[in-house]
Amino acid sequence: xxxxxxxxxKLVKSCLVRxxxxxxxxxISAVILFGExxxxxxxxxxxxxxxxxxxxxxxxxxxPKLIHKSNLSSLINGNGNPGMLVGQLATGExxxxxxxxxxxxxxxxxxxxxSGCLSYYLEKIAKENLIGIIMAQSPASTAPYGxxxxxxxxxxxxxxxxxxxxxxxxDMATSAISFGALLKAKVVGxxxxxxxxxxxxxxxxxxxxxxxxxxTLAFDNSYKGSGLAMMVEVLAGLWPxxxxxxxxxxxxxGNLFIAFSPWLLLNEEEFKEKARKLVETVRxxxxxxxxxxxxxxxxxxxxxxxxxxxxxxxxxxxxxxEIMRG
Amino acid sequence: xxxxxxxxxKLVKSCLVRxxxxxxxxxISAVILFGExxxxxxxxxxxxxxxxxxxxxxxxxxxPKLIHKSNLSSLINGNGNPGMLVGQLATGExxxxxxxxxxxxxxxxxxxxxSGCLSYYLEKIAKENLIGIIMAQSPASTAPYGxxxxxxxxxxxxxxxxxxxxxxxxDMATSAISFGALLKAKVVGxxxxxxxxxxxxxxxxxxxxxxxxxxTLAFDNSYKGSGLAMMVEVLAGLWPxxxxxxxxxxxxxGNLFIAFSPWLLLNEEEFKEKARKLVETVRxxxxxxxxxxxxxxxxxxxxxxxxxxxxxxxxxxxxxxEIMRG
Numbered sequence: 001x002x003x004x005x006x007x008x009x010k011l012v013k014s015c016l017v018r019x020x021x022x023x024x025x026x027x028i029s030a031v032i033l034f035g036e037x038x039x040x041x042x043x044x045x046x047x048x049x050x051x052x053x054x055x056x057x058x059x060x061x062x063x064p065k066l067i068h069k070s071n072l073s074s075l076i077n078g079n080g081n082p083g084m085l086v087g088q089l090a091t092g093e094x095x096x097x098x099x100x101x102x103x104x105x106x107x108x109x110x111x112x113x114x115s116g117c118l119s120y121y122l123e124k125i126a127k128e129n130l131i132g133i134i135m136a137q138s139p140a141s142t143a144p145y146g147x148x149x150x151x152x153x154x155x156x157x158x159x160x161x162x163x164x165x166x167x168x169x170x171d172m173a174t175s176a177i178s179f180g181a182l183l184k185a186k187v188v189g190x191x192x193x194x195x196x197x198x199x200x201x202x203x204x205x206x207x208x209x210x211x212x213x214x215x216t217l218a219f220d221n222s223y224k225g226s227g228l229a230m231m232v233e234v235l236a237g238l239w240p241x242x243x244x245x246x247x248x249x250x251x252x253x254g255n256l257f258i259a260f261s262p263w264l265l266l267n268e269e270e271f272k273e274k275a276r277k278l279v280e281t282v283r284x285x286x287x288x289x290x291x292x293x294x295x296x297x298x299x300x301x302x303x304x305x306x307x308x309x310x311x312x313x314x315x316x317x318x319x320x321x322e323i324m325r326g
Numbered sequence: 327x328x329x330x331x332x333x334x335x336k337l338v339k340s341c342l343v344r345x346x347x348x349x350x351x352x353x354i355s356a357v358i359l360f361g362e363x364x365x366x367x368x369x370x371x372x373x374x375x376x377x378x379x380x381x382x383x384x385x386x387x388x389x390p391k392l393i394h395k396s397n398l399s400s401l402i403n404g405n406g407n408p409g410m411l412v413g414q415l416a417t418g419e420x421x422x423x424x425x426x427x428x429x430x431x432x433x434x435x436x437x438x439x440x441s442g443c444l445s446y447y448l449e450k451i452a453k454e455n456l457i458g459i460i461m462a463q464s465p466a467s468t469a470p471y472g473x474x475x476x477x478x479x480x481x482x483x484x485x486x487x488x489x490x491x492x493x494x495x496x497d498m499a500t501s502a503i504s505f506g507a508l509l510k511a512k513v514v515g516x517x518x519x520x521x522x523x524x525x526x527x528x529x530x531x532x533x534x535x536x537x538x539x540x541x542t543l544a545f546d547n548s549y550k551g552s553g554l555a556m557m558v559e560v561l562a563g564l565w566p567x568x569x570x571x572x573x574x575x576x577x578x579x580g581n582l583f584i585a586f587s588p589w590l591l592l593n594e595e596e597f598k599e600k601a602r603k604l605v606e607t608v609r610x611x612x613x614x615x616x617x618x619x620x621x622x623x624x625x626x627x628x629x630x631x632x633x634x635x636x637x638x639x640x641x642x643x644x645x646x647x648e649i650m651r652g
Contacts, residue, residue, distance in 0.1 A: 072429055073590035103398055103429055107591040131561070147619040149612040159557045168560070170553040202614035220546035227496040227622040230608065231485045234494070235457070238600045240591050245607045248600070264399035265433040265566050274564045274574070281571045282556065286475040288528035293473040296553040 001320060004312045009033060015048060015323050019056060020085070027088040028055055031116040037313060038304035042180050043117045045319050047084075049326065053113045055082040056326070064089055072101055075240055076108040083115035083136075083253060090257045091121040098130050098259035105259075107240025110252040114138070119171045119300055121257070122160025126167030129268055130259040132160035137237030137254040140246045141182075142175040143215035145226035148202030150215040151245040153253075154178050155232035162262065163275030169297030174229035176217045182208055195221050327646065330638045335359060341374060341652050345382060346411070353414040354381055357442040363639060364630035368506050369443045371645050373410075375652065379439045381408040382652070390415055398427055401566055402434040409441035409462075409579060416583045417447040424456050424585035431585075433566025436578040440464070445497045445626055447583070448486025452493030455594055456585040458486035463563030463580040466572045467508075468501040469541035471552035474528035476541040477571040479579075480504050481558035488588065489601030495623030500555035502543045508534055521547050 003011075012032055016025035032055070036044030049056035060080040066089065067075045074093050078086040090106045097104025115121075118134045125132030138153030158171035176196035185192055186208040197211035198204055205211050218225030235256050238244040242254025262271035283292050307313050329337075338358055342351035358381070362370030375382035386406040392415065393401045400419050404412040416432045423430025441447075444460045451458030464479030484497035502522035511518055512534040523537035524530055531537050544551030561582050563570040568580025588597035609618050633639050 070428055070590060072427070075591055101398070102396055103431070105429070105586070105590050131565075144608050144611065144619050146617070147608070147611045147613050151608060151611055159560075161557075161560050170557055172550045172553060202612075219550055220548070222546075223620070223622065224498045224545055227498060230604075230622065231487075231496055234485075234487050234601065234604065238592075238604060239457075239588065239597065244600065244604050247603055247607055260431070262565065264396060264431050265401050266564075271565065274570065275560065277573055278556075278560065278564060278570050281573055282470050282473070282477060285470065285473045285477055286528075287473050291472070293470050294549070296549065296556065 001315060001317050002312050003315050003320065005033070005037070005308065006311070008036075008313065008315065011320070011323055012045070012048060015056065015326050018326055020082075024081075024085050028082055028084045031084040031087065031120050034120040034304065035117045036315070037307045038117065038119070038300045040117050040119075040300065042178065043114065045315065045323065047114055047116065048323055050322060055084060055113060058082050058113055066093065072097060072103055073105045073107075076106065078108055078111035078252065080110060080112060080252070083111040083113045083255070086111050087115035087121055087255065090255060091124055094132075094257040094259045095125060095128050095130060098261055099128065102261040102264050103259070106257040107236075107242075108255040108257075109240045109242035111255070112252050115255055117171070117300075118156055118158040119160075119169050119297060122158055122169050122171070123167055123301070125257075125259050126160035126162045126169065128259075129162045129272070130160075130261055131162065133256075133258040134158045134160075135232045135236035135256045137233055137242055137244070138179075139243070139253070141179045141216050142218055142226075142229055143198065144230065145218060145221070145223045148198055148200070148215060152218075152226075152229040152233050153237070154216075155229045155236070157228065157232055161275055162268070162272050163279060164272045165276070166301065167297075168275055168279055168295065169300070171297060171300075172219070174219055174225055174232060176219045176221065176225075179216070182211055182216065186212060327641060327643050328638050329641050329646065331359070331363070331634065332637070334362075334639065334641065337646070337649055338371070338374060341382065341649050344652055346408075350407075350411050354408055354410045357410040357413065357446050360446040360630065361443045362641070363633045364443065364445070364626045366443050366445075366626065368504065368510075369440065371641065371649065373440055373442065374649055376648060381410060381439060384408050384439055392419065398423060398429055399431045399433075402432065404434055404437035404578065406436060406438060406578070409437040409439045409581070412437050413441035413447055413581065416581060417450055420458075420583040420585045421451060421454050421456060424587055425454065428587040428590050429585070432583040433562075434581040434583075435566045435568035437581070438578050441581055443497070443626075444482055444484040445486075445495050445623060448484055448495050448497070449493055449627070451585050452486035452488045452495065455488045455598070456486075456587055457488065459582075459584040460484045460486075461558045461562035461582045463559055463568055463570070464505075465569070465579070467505045467542050468544055468552075468555055469524065470556065471544060471547070471549045474524055474526070474541060478544075478552075478555040478559050479563070480542075481555045481562070483554065483558055487601055488594070488598050489605060490598045491602070492627065493623075494601060494605055494621065495626070497623060497626075498545070500545055500551055500558060502545045502547065502551075505542070508537055508542065512538060
């Protein structure tokens, strides 16, 4: 069904307030809507109240607790709150520190659910004229290169770059396929792409059932993707006291938010103008078929802006029903 | 020929002092020897006085100039000095800042030659109990995904993680093949591996001559590797005022050195012990053939340590001759 975005937002919030404060519901709702509106529906409405790792399925033991560690850093104990709530708090905190000091770093631990689209937070950070890097560590699903045992999460690493006229955002998982996509393939009975997963004996498989018993692979099926996944495991998992390779499960999922002021090395306006020039140079560079080169993150923001302008969006009826049921 | 390492070092330094101060020669020599001793010979002796981008072919306009930008950051104008000298100075500076403030960032511009093995600097940083990230931007050789025009450098991104009993180091180029390897294939008349380069019309080629007229590809031939290469172009090129996608050639090659104290989020000893545990978990995880999983960077340090212990190393006679000729 087509639904007005304002109405959808009201619906999402009315579901959230059954469990969370009004203020927290507003923060979570913004991240969910970004996913749905930007075409990243795997991080949209489906995260609200579908399944055990959904926002509504979380059982916080208290409010997220912010611990100032130094004048450059904070650590947030999520206390089991939704990753999207903790992500919003971490983003606000890292912006505040970096605005003051030129650099800020915020780690989070003890969440048990997705932080949603990292692009959402990176756009916020970059619009404050800060360079952002976010990494997210999640439960072991990906095998290291040369191994067959799931040790690393999907472990995205993402960048937000202040630029004229709008931020340049690059968001990538270090796994070849998300665990959500694996589950979806299993449910709808689809085969997986080649070279994204192995069965429990380490043979490449396109059967999602066998892959779930086995492991997913790093995105490029080489030591490089695997090494990057391991670095995210260190920096976003181990460092803030979250889980790492299943060795500290009580630490929960981990995240790392870093923000740098361009001023550390270069005048802010010069940075943003040069970033514009880089984007234009890449976009207009030679291609085989004369088409424009696609710029990272651009499609995501374009779809979001188009939907916002239209003021309404197509959503699966069943999803709406599920949200209304709460 | 087999040559004693002490003798080789003397030889390298006696070549370097023909152009550089004794102190600078010592710094450069250490980086060259690390490459040669650790089996990364493409970043070893061959960089001393072979070809136009070698250390001895540089024509500095003066000493590298260090500009303190803030209490967290410095910018180094390389003034055309060897990347390996500027890399050493940047490493010393970033360690000094991060030891004081918990975080430091140093950008460099205006070099025109390789910084050598980034692992060398990262080991130094990690041994000071600092987490290091280094990125290096170099002249355009890699096409963006979807494009065929060389815009990004080989653009490595590398991490150094303090760990017991020794640092965990991960160093990767974002290009599928280095420009040096391309030149070598041309000279010795070898074919390239598949899917690492395109000709000037954008067709995949294994002919190094055609690839040199065309472009290399990002390491995974997808938007992910290309996006990472673009981020290095921004952070290590554009940000410190170096070149980016050929749009600021007078800025020269760029580098970014970042160091974080683990203390920003976690007790230093706990960090290092957990890092040891992660490494052991990955190493001893299940494999298809029962072999150990290879840990990033470990082979590099193992070869170096083995050679150091032996006290001598096998080096091609022609290389020695070339160094003696100066």
